[in-house]
Amino acid sequence: MPARIRLAHPERCIGCMNCIFACSRELYGGAISLSKSALKISYDTPSRKFIVSICPGCVDAPCVNACPYKALAEQPGGGPILVNPEKCRSCETRDCINACILAVLFWDDERKTPIICTQCGECAKYCPHEVIVYREV
Amino acid sequence: MEEYLSRILYIDLSSKRSWVEDRSELFEDRIGGLGVAVKLYSEICKLNSDPFDPENPLVFTVGPLNGLYPCISKTVAVFKSPVTGTYGESHAGGRLSMAIRMAGYGAIVILGYSDKLLLIDIEDSKVCFREAKSLQGLSSLEVEERLRTHTRVMESIVSIGLAGERLCFYASANVDRYNYFGRLGLGAILGSKNIKALRIRGSGSIKPKDAESYKKLFEKIYRRIVETDAMAKYHYTGTPANIMVLNEIGALPTRNFRESRFEHAEDISGERVGEFLLERKVSCPLCPIGCMHIAKLRLEFAKGYEYEPIDIYYNYESMYALGTNLGLKKPEDILKLIYTANFYGFDTMLLGNILAWMTEAYESGLISDSDTNGLKLSWGDIDSYIEAVRRIAYGEGSLYVYAAQGLKQLVDIYGGRDYAMQIAGNGIPGYHTGYASILGFLVASRHSHNSNAGYDIDQQALKRKLNDEELIDRIIEEEDWRNILVSLVACMFARRIYSPDVVVDALRTVGFEYNLDDLMDVGRDVYIEIYRIKSIEGFDPRKIYIPKRLFETPSASGILSEERFRKLLDMYMERRFKSSSI
Structure with missing residues (x-):
């Protein structure tokens, strides 16, 4: 089985965002960015906690199923892969984004495609407390 | 050099105008951060003027490694200090440096003064001057909660509490709840310009010049941080580890520097607080350490098990100044006093030196009950200290009004300078x-x-x-x-991570040859x-x-x-x- 990222110990997050920036470095040629990454950390004020959201790489992925143009396909082991970015460019409904109930599929306004988690594991590699781990599932 | 670093955002409060100037030559000569801030400040500051003169600038700067490398997460502020009466400088962590860079700037220079209390709302290239009446009198902790939005842009909030609004000379400015521009009165300068808060949101990316060598060096530095003990102290016990170390060698200021060892050091040590009161650790962006140690306490506000939960960022300096130096022997009491100081927005260190001086002056009869308005200050008495801090914040009674202007002012009025623990106006830190x-x-x-x-x-x-x-x-x-x-x-x-050779290499990955x-x-x-x-x-x-x-x-x-x-x-x-x- 291919390896997948998983939230192992979400309570341990210290908010360093190294996962996010490892992702943007990998997907966007060394750039450090919050919006150009495939995961997010929100800061929940009532509980004063960091909430980490990652793409779990669903098998029978709702985002893939939702695309009316078949621009997305499923990776081996689950989760989306972009097979036809040209088709995304004319899409106005962004059904893939809406289909993700975890709200962890994001849109890149410049490339005009969704930002796809490739399940590469870079985020886990830079997590100091095993909040995110990379393992075979 | 990264294309946005040399862009300076000027904000003129008097005319409600903002503009951008490119100053790449400044960054080439002076790298960034402090080097650039001093230049920008000296270009505009009015020498020999009052620190609260609206023409004096307030300068925030970041540097070429901010937002790219681990633990390069500070922002420099330069201003004229009401505490020392001359050049003042303070540094803070949090998300500020990254937010400024992602908004597309290397520095922000604030000029003039606003006649109304403002929130300066900066979102990338947009700057809004928004009336902040609804935030007046609130603590920074409350402001942070009200202004925080949950978006995928880097957001940082800088704000002042009541002490800053009332121009207490050593008011601090809070950054993102757990960080502070603590020293030399930046909070008072923001107050004098009528700025309650700055919210900076950046949506851009930060790019190194040479992505491949950047990634390699990042990996090397990151591994050194998490896999060696170079930063272990800051991760495990945090700076309060100093309490036992300094007590052991006889350098821990106790009861206004009358002693150098504290008989209750172990009870209030970083290790003890870590064991019983520490709830979690929080980090600045890109730093895997998590040096901000956050304790959780409950304050009883009514009978019937009614508690208000509070979280307190504690470090050695605050625990010395508002702890050993006041003879407080229970860690909960020290944390409560730190919380009180941060609630109103004071520099915890100079505030501690002032409370210690007041206690000694009261004990020796230099100041009387009529000066303290009946408050009986004594070593270790947490309730009287909390009340004294409240009176300083609100300026209730002349002793407290002078106390809000610093230790030098108190000494000029009342005497007792031999045990007023300040040098050049600033409170002496906890290392004898x-x-x-x-x-x-x-x-x-x-x-x-x-x-x-x-x-x-x-x-x-x-x-x-x-x-x-x-x-x-x-x-x-x-x-x-x-x-x-x-x-x-x-x-x-x-x-210890950023040795000279590492700094030279890191600067090269962003296009600086030094x-x-x-x-x-x-x-x-x-x-x-x-x-x-x-x-x-x-x-x-x-x-x-x-x-x-x-x-x-x-x-x-x-x-x-x-x-x-x-x-x-x-x-x-x-x-x-x-x-x-x-």
Whole structure:
């Protein structure tokens, strides 16, 4: 089985965002960015906690199923892969984004495609407390 | 150089205008951070003016490594300090440096003054001046909760509490809840310009010049941070580890520096708080350490198990100033007092020195019940300290009004200067280690123990004796090098990671070609330039009074002699300025 990222110990997050920036470095040629990454950390004020959201790489992925143009396909082991970015460019409904109930599929306004988690594991590699781990599932 | 770093955002509060100027030459000469801030400040500041003169600028800067490397997460602020009456500088962590860079700037310069209380709302290239009546009187902790939005942009909130609004000279400014521009009164400067808060949101990306060598170096630095013990202290116990270390060697100021050991040190130690009260650790962006130690307490507000949960960021400096130095022996009491100080927005350190002076002055009869309005200050009495802080914040009674203006002001009115623990106006930090600590603090350009680490040099000298020349040269070299680190802008906790060769390599990945000698020249030039501003405004370290108490209470290096101290100071002046015209 291919390896997948998983939230192992979400309570341990210290908010360093190294996962996010490892992702943007990998997907966007060394750039450090919050919006150009495939995961997010929100800061929940009532509980004063960091909430980490990652793409779990669903098998029978709702985002893939939702695309009316078949621009997305499923990776081996689950989760989306972009097979036809040209088709995304004319899409106005962004059904893939809406289909993700975890709200962890994001849109890149410049490339005009969704930002796809490739399940590469870079985020886990830079997590100091095993909040995110990379393992075979 | 990264394309946005050299963009300076100017904000004029008087005309409600903002504009951007490109100053790449400044960054080429002076790297960024402190180096650039000093230049921007000196271009505009009005020499010999009142610190609250609206024409004085407030400068925030970041550097070329901010937002790219771990633990390079600080922002530098330069302003005229109401505490010292001259050049002032303070540094803060949190998300601010990254938000400024992602918004597309290397510096923000605030000019003039607003007639209404404002929120300055910066979102990338958009700057809005928004009336902030609804935030008036709120603590920074409340402001942070009200203004925080949950978006995928880097957001940072800088705000002041009541102390800043009321122009208490040593008001702090809070950054993202757990970080502070603590020292020298930046909060008062924001208050004087009628700024309650700044919210900075950046949606851009930060790109290194050479992505491949950047990724390689990032990996190397990151692994060194998490896999060696270079930063272990800051991760595990945090700076409160100092309590036991300093107590052991007899350098822990206790009850207004009357003693150098605290009989309850173990009860309030970082280890004890870590075991029983620490809830979690929080980090700045890109830093895997999580040095911000957050304790959780509950405050009872009514009978029937009614509690208000509070979270408190604690560190050594606050625990000394609002703990050992006031004889507080329960960690919960110290944390409550830190919380109170942060709720109103004071520099915890100078506030602690002031409360300690007030206690001693009251105990010795220098000030009476009529001065304190009936408040009976005594060592270890948490309730009277919390009440005193509240009265200072609200300015209730003349003693408290003067106390809001600092220790120098109190001494001018009431006397008691031999035990008023301030140097050049700023509160003395918690290290009675020896000569280098006092000398370093006096000559430091921002009067901070972090400027040149004199306290650390003393501790090294306990292990291996240093002669006078060595001691002085270490202070000089350390301050020059640290001026470089705060031009990047690095966190001092990472100083063992960012050795000169690592800094030279890291700068190369962002397009800055410097060798070590160039860097040291910049560090020295920055020191001399600040000294020049201060000396025009009347600062001369040889004329500064050093509280007698420091020469009476044994330090870790034994009893210190004032005569020897003065000799060391003369020697410092000679060696520091031998090749310059001051």
